[in-house]
Amino acid sequence: MKEQFAVDVLICGAGAAGLMLAIDLARRGISFRLIEKAAQPFHGSRGKGIQPRTQEIFEDIGILDRIVAAGGVYPPERLYHNDGSYSDADVMERGKPTSAEPYHLPLMVPQFLTERVMRERLMELGQIPEFSCELVDFVQDADGVTAQLAGKGGEETLRVRWLVGADGGRSLVRHSLGIGFPGKTLGVRALVVDAVITGLSRDYWHRFNDGDMTRQISLCPLAGTHLFQIQGPVPLEGDIELTAEALTTLVAQRTGRDDIQVQSLSWTSLYTMNARLADHYRMDRVFLVGDAAHIHPPTGGQGLNTSVQDAYNLGWKLAAVIQGAPEALLDSYEQERRPVAASMLGLATRLLEAQKHGNMRRGREVHQLDIGYPESTLSQEQPERLDGLSAGDRAPDALIRGAAGHPSRLFNLYKGPHWTLLGYGLDRDAVPSRAGLHIHTFGPHGDVIDEQGHFYEAYEPAMGDWILVRPDGYVGAIVTHENLHALERYLLQVGLGVPGVFNG
Template sequence: MNRDDLFVEVLIVGAGPTGLALGIDLARRRVDALVVERAEELFPGSRGKGIQPRTMEVFDDLGVLDAIRAAGGSYPVGMIWQDGKRMGEHQMFDPAEVTEDSPYGEPWMVPQWRTQEVLYARLEELGGKVAFGREATGIAQDEDGVSVGFADGGSIRARYVVAADGGRSAVRRALGIGMTGETVDPSPMLVADVRITGLDRDNWHLFPPRGEGEGFLAVCPLAGTEDFQVAARFAEGTSVDISLSGVRRVVGARSHLAPEDVTEVRWASNFMPRAALADRFRDGRVFLAGDAAHVHSPAGGQGLNTSVQDAYNLGWKLGAVLRDGAGGALLDTYEEERRPVAAGVLGLSTGVHRGEVRRGDATRQLGLGYRESSLTVETREVVAAAVRAGDRAPDGVVGGVRLFDAFRGPHWTVVAVGVGVPGVPGAVRVVRGEAQESYGCGVFVVRPDGYVGWAGDQVAGLRDYLVRFGLR
């Protein structure tokens, strides 16, 4: 490997949603990080288009929610077609209400390329950078750091490396970390961003198979754009043609539209739906995140969201070690917490793909948490409130303060409800008030990623808990 031509504290390989979200989180923590991307530009397609409510909360904290809202829109109602006639509506998601503790009820549609543009703009706003056209080809690590070599002959030295370079991760392969998984569906899929005429943009248009051996066709207007996303399933063993003529052929054959109604293919891909989980998420100073760690069926919109939340979990821990003096053992909890979540979500997305699970409460990801984590401390013998240590910290109002406003930023927060709290470290924000519906009474330490780490009826043990993370 050539000499190191640059040093950074954290090198992030891959400028997808995972890498960009992690770059944002580290930039706001003033960690010297660099994102490198093999391609010459951001990913151009719509692939992951659903932003789940939990990820909306994450984006609120990262400072991109307004831009995400402006870039997309709500999902349209499904419309089933047969022989050129509308046969009726199909609800794609179970309904959900917006409540005080959960301000985002339904998933928000944003094509992946637009999500990445929003994240990239925020990263640059915070002073972060992406180096495009840098393909990682080799990796070596020692006690002090990691050296990553690139196809252009250069190399970068970092204290830590995060592989966010997708399902075919070059970093994961270089480390020899295997993935265990299964084929979710042996039938290949086509997904393409197209310009199309003859369909309204008020519905997600669904064309069920009309005969033996024919797969479904779905044409969804992509919110915030003039494009539609075409998705089609083919018989096992079919060679899928992703050219303009190939997309026109399948649209013409499976719908009432003429092939020439597809006027342009802006991006297209074919794939075999599969689910796979990396055997481990950490190798020394190198971490796997996003698709490099877990590969999902696109059904249910879980992959991108789980990936962003990997970054959200890892970012504050790297910041605590590199900036706050927390012990390096904190980084072990990234795999401890995220790998079980990823395994569970993989099963969920596979169930949605196979029609065994509805798109509803589980797919919104608000119920995911870390109750079994070694970072979670529940000191109450009797828990009257709905919130336990390890759970996502709900929104609400305490002492006239909206909690999500208090949580926003890279800090820790103590929510004291009906209990007095003496002095805490200056880096910790304290919100005080009387009994609140979601929290009841008690003291709740909310981690930087919005989960309750410690909960108690009184403050005994509170300061000792905070010291674990370099908060004195």
């Protein structure tokens, strides 16, 4: 007799990672519960940078316009010098959008606003987080996970197929699994405060004493709010009073100005910076995403973005397996995402060292557009390509036209939970239709037209190439028409081999 599960997936933690996973599962018709130990949503600004790659993801799930409306771009930096003068500069390099990369500017959106937009999207999909609901314990076996929950209605036992720990740096899920979390403490303790401040223009990110780790302080207007974010290092030991009066005094001491007044506080945090990476992202039927898998200094605005992308990578794979794909597909989650986090931790740590010496400039290295999975078992080429776009790379956007002449973009074709197969100079009917796969072809009888050559420039296809794009916007496979058998094997590997098996 087939076992009955309460839901397919239990997600523990309703921050950005948990919300992203919930949205992705909801739009795929997968049953889940999203629980959160806290009594109410997070209300701080902590992860305020939305990088270009995450903007692409937010476009895919239908919230980018709302994210842009909720926040804004980063203001220029105003750096104050010891002689009383100041200089202005852009913190972020301002590249221009291209056909292949439509988003080039990180957005500033306080974390509580980003998560609010994500909760609204989840509600549109018919789901909401359950606050004041805590995972107490769990055991897993070959078929599923039995979880013990404690919530407003008391204790509850829940049987699910899969458990995902999105429960932060002190993850109960990770601790319960006994997964190591090695790394190091970086020797920096800092405060971050959201506050109402008077005496400063909201047109600049104000920075004082750059390069001096005993006197450095920054006051950044938070886009979409009436607040400033105050950031600064503090001594490694001792109590720090986080009141409006005490912070007004601290600001005066570090800026040399008595006209800046902290009127009230919205959120405060005092933390020691660490860089840690979980030894594993999966143990049998349990996964880790976001801060449960990696914690890092905030420099470079990488954390929330990496967490969202963890969930974006895992969501379609979980859904595919639940709907019939081989379970081996899930092995690719840790294989792909753990090296990304390791690289991100290194970048954030290097940027922290640069910031200690007064260098705040941020360029392409933080945009996350160059992240890829070339070594993944899900990245296949037949034959191997020697240059240009490769399997595992981010699938670029391109300006195109439909067969009726209307302007469009590749991202419009990719948007949604499906796979996309692009044929260059090929007959669309050469590959049998199946649920979860959208097929488009360029050529005399195709349904899309590369009028300006943007597709060719970005993808460098040869006549007779098939390019398979994953649901998370990465190139899965590139094969020639003579190697269609390799494509069919690949589709079987991800649950698309038999028409109707996977209803992504």
